[in-house]
Amino acid sequence: MNFLSDFAWLIRYLQSAIPIVITLFFVLLGQLQMPLQYLSDIITGFAVISIYYWVMFRPELMPIIFVFFLGIIQDSLSGAPLGLNSLVYLFIHALVYNQRRFIVGKSFWLFWGGFAIVLVLAVFCTWCLASIVRGSYLAPEAAVIGLIMTIIMFPAIVWLLGNTQRRFIGSARFY
Amino acid sequence: MAKRSAKVSIAGMVLPVRLWTQRFAFLGLVLLSLTLMLFSRAEISSVSQVRLAIVDLVTPVIFVFSKPVQAMEGLVSNVERLFFLNQENQNLRESNARLIQWVEEARKLNIENATLRAQLEYVPDKRSQFVTARIVADTGGAFFHSLLINAGARQFVRRGQAVVWQGALIGRIAEVGNRTSRVLLMIDINSHIPVMVESTSDRAILAGNNTSRPVLEFLPDNSPISRGDRIVTSGHGGVYPPGLVVGTVAQATDSTVSVKPFVDWSKLNQAVILDYGLDGILPPPERVPTSALQTEVSSDLKTKQ
Numbered sequence: 001m002n003f004l005s006d007f008a009w010l011i012r013y014l015q016s017a018i019p020i021v022i023t024l025f026f027v028l029l030g031q032l033q034m035p036l037q038y039l040s041d042i043i044t045g046f047a048v049i050s051i052y053y054w055v056m057f058r059p060e061l062m063p064i065i066f067v068f069f070l071g072i073i074q075d076s077l078s079g080a081p082l083g084l085n086s087l088v089y090l091f092i093h094a095l096v097y098n099q100r101r102f103i104v105g106k107s108f109w110l111f112w113g114g115f116a117i118v119l120v121l122a123v124f125c126t127w128c129l130a131s132i133v134r135g136s137y138l139a140p141e142a143a144v145i146g147l148i149m150t151i152i153m154f155p156a157i158v159w160l161l162g163n164t165q166r167r168f169i170g171s172a173r174f175y
Numbered sequence: 176m177a178k179r180s181a182k183v184s185i186a187g188m189v190l191p192v193r194l195w196t197q198r199f200a201f202l203g204l205v206l207l208s209l210t211l212m213l214f215s216r217a218e219i220s221s222v223s224q225v226r227l228a229i230v231d232l233v234t235p236v237i238f239v240f241s242k243p244v245q246a247m248e249g250l251v252s253n254v255e256r257l258f259f260l261n262q263e264n265q266n267l268r269e270s271n272a273r274l275i276q277w278v279e280e281a282r283k284l285n286i287e288n289a290t291l292r293a294q295l296e297y298v299p300d301k302r303s304q305f306v307t308a309r310i311v312a313d314t315g316g317a318f319f320h321s322l323l324i325n326a327g328a329r330q331f332v333r334r335g336q337a338v339v340w341q342g343a344l345i346g347r348i349a350e351v352g353n354r355t356s357r358v359l360l361m362i363d364i365n366s367h368i369p370v371m372v373e374s375t376s377d378r379a380i381l382a383g384n385n386t387s388r389p390v391l392e393f394l395p396d397n398s399p400i401s402r403g404d405r406i407v408t409s410g411h412g413g414v415y416p417p418g419l420v421v422g423t424v425a426q427a428t429d430s431t432v433s434v435k436p437f438v439d440w441s442k443l444n445q446a447v448i449l450d451y452g453l454d455g456i457l458p459p460p461e462r463v464p465t466s467a468l469q470t471e472v473s474s475d476l477k478t479k480q
Contacts, residue, residue, distance in 0.1 A: 028233065031323075032241050033313035033444065041317055064197075068204045072211075076229035077237075077312060079321040079349075079357055082222055083211030090204055130318040133216055134364055139385050143317035 015169050019054040019061045020070075022164065023047050027070055031077045038145050045150030047074070048122055049157045051089060052115050055096040056104060058169065067093045081133045088125050092118055111158075116151050123147045227352035234323060234355045238311050245444070304450045306330050310443060311355065320363035320385060324446050327352045337408075337415045337449045343437035344368070344408060344419045345446055358446065361421065361436060362389050369411040370421055372404050381406065381421060381434060388425055388433040400427050406434050416451040 030044030047070065054062040071086030078085070095118060103114045123143050131138045214222040256263065291297075308326035326332050328351050338345045338358045346366060349359035359366055366383035370391070379394040394400065404424045410417025425435035 028237055028240055031237055031312040032244050033310055033322075034244065040313060064201055064204060068208070071208070073229060073233060076226040077233060077323065079319045079359075081212045081215035082226055083208035083215065087205065087208040087212070090201065090208065094201060127318065129212070133212060134318075136364060138318050138364065140317070142385075146317060 016061050018168055020066050023050040023070055026050055027074050041146030042149045045146055046157050048119055049154055051092055052096055052118055053161045055093055056100050059097055064093050084129050088122050092122050112154055115154055119147055227350055230355050231352045234311050306448045308446055310446060320360040322358040324356050327354045327356050329353055332356045332448050335414055338446050340443055340446050344421045345438055369409045370406050371409040372400055373407050374404055378409050391432040400424060402427055
């Protein structure tokens with residue numbers, strides 16, 4: 001028995017935490033002051049890519065309770081009403097979890113297109129909820145620019161997440 | 176065979192229970208999110224405290240993350256400066272020559288002012304105290320415009336205090352945690368600042384609209400406002416002190432007057448929180464500032480240099 005096998009449980013535990021840590025990293029990175037306009041919005045969109053990816057391929061590593069808390073952290077930092085992003089993230093989780101059987105194992109274009117639909121719906125929900133909570137019409141232009149840029153950046157982030165999965169977590173488990 | 180059927184039956188029992196648990200967990204979390212949103216909207220203090228506790232907890236991590244970004248930004252800025260070094264030197268020399276003349280003028284005016292004030296027994300404005308803080312997070316986003324700064328109740332920051340940088344208004348303190356505070360930016364849709372046109376003293380309300388150009392509301396119809404007019408705080412309402420520079424008129428039409436803030440949002444990395452001892456419409460302070468940690472700021476902060 002080698003030394004590492006004694007810590008196999010710890011290694012497995014750390015491996016299973018990777019998807020949550022990556023998503024949290026994107027949430028926190030999106031709050032940083034960036035030298036370029038809209039960059040924060042785009043990086044915040046990476047968190048949605050991460051949720052989409054992990055719920056699609058390893059849903060057991062992205063439980064809804066963590067998705068809820070990721071939203072709470074984002075709301076706390078962004079000044080949004082507590083619960084707004086949690087609700088949107090829960091919606092994304094439910095949508096992707098229920099539709100994943102139509103996308104997993106199909107072409108990348110379908111995977112990408114699916115994300116575009118999910119993101120559009122998520123941004124629309126955020127905009128509606130924010131407008132209702134704030135009691136006025138909010139200009140959606142900045143959100144639309146962030147949305148388009150996030151969709152464009154999708155393949156690069158998925159490549160990163162895919163490599164992370166292959167290197168540290170293991171192949172997808174299809175249900 | 177019997178063993179196998181027992182296994183199947185246990186699995187058959189566990190699976191629906193698991194599915195129901197998941198479904199209930201989902202519904203429960205959705206309901207919890209909606210409840211939290213309603214409580215946030217109602218500005219219930221316990222929700223705000225939870226939010227600030229999370230912010231206090233997470234801010235050190237963001238602060239660490241921000242270091243490489245700041246270093247990269249500094250590097251790019253230094254390279255940019257190298258290209259314009261000669262031009263910048265020339266501009267600085269000209270600016271310096273102009274400022275030396277102004278210093279002489281200011282000295283004369285200062286003496287004259289002091290003499291006139293002594294003759295009139297003038298009661299001077301209350302001087303402000305200030306705390307300088309670093310911006311740790313630009314939590315803006317598309318629908319909410321605020322900043323997190325690394326100064327909170329421990330540094331005697333209080334809700335409602337005006338926040339400036341280089342003499343120009345940024346916004347006001349909206350939430351105060353132990354070590355961090357949230358600054359509501361003047362461009363946020365929830366921001367309404369009593370202002371006046373410096374040249375005419377016409378009063379208005381500067382209303383944020385979630386764009387980089389907030390608009391003037393309730394400006395008198397006959398106000399002779401034009402592009403380039405400076406807008407300063409009027410001091411009405413007792414939240415912001417009078418005379419803080421806000422911006423210049425960017426566009427003035429019959430229906431809309433938009434203002435370009437003096438603050439360059441892209442280069443904002445620090446903020447000064449002013450304490451004029453104004454409570455205005457806000458609840459009374461929870462803490463009393465001590466002069467040991469705060470320093471008097473000269474009144475020239477009111478005017479943008």
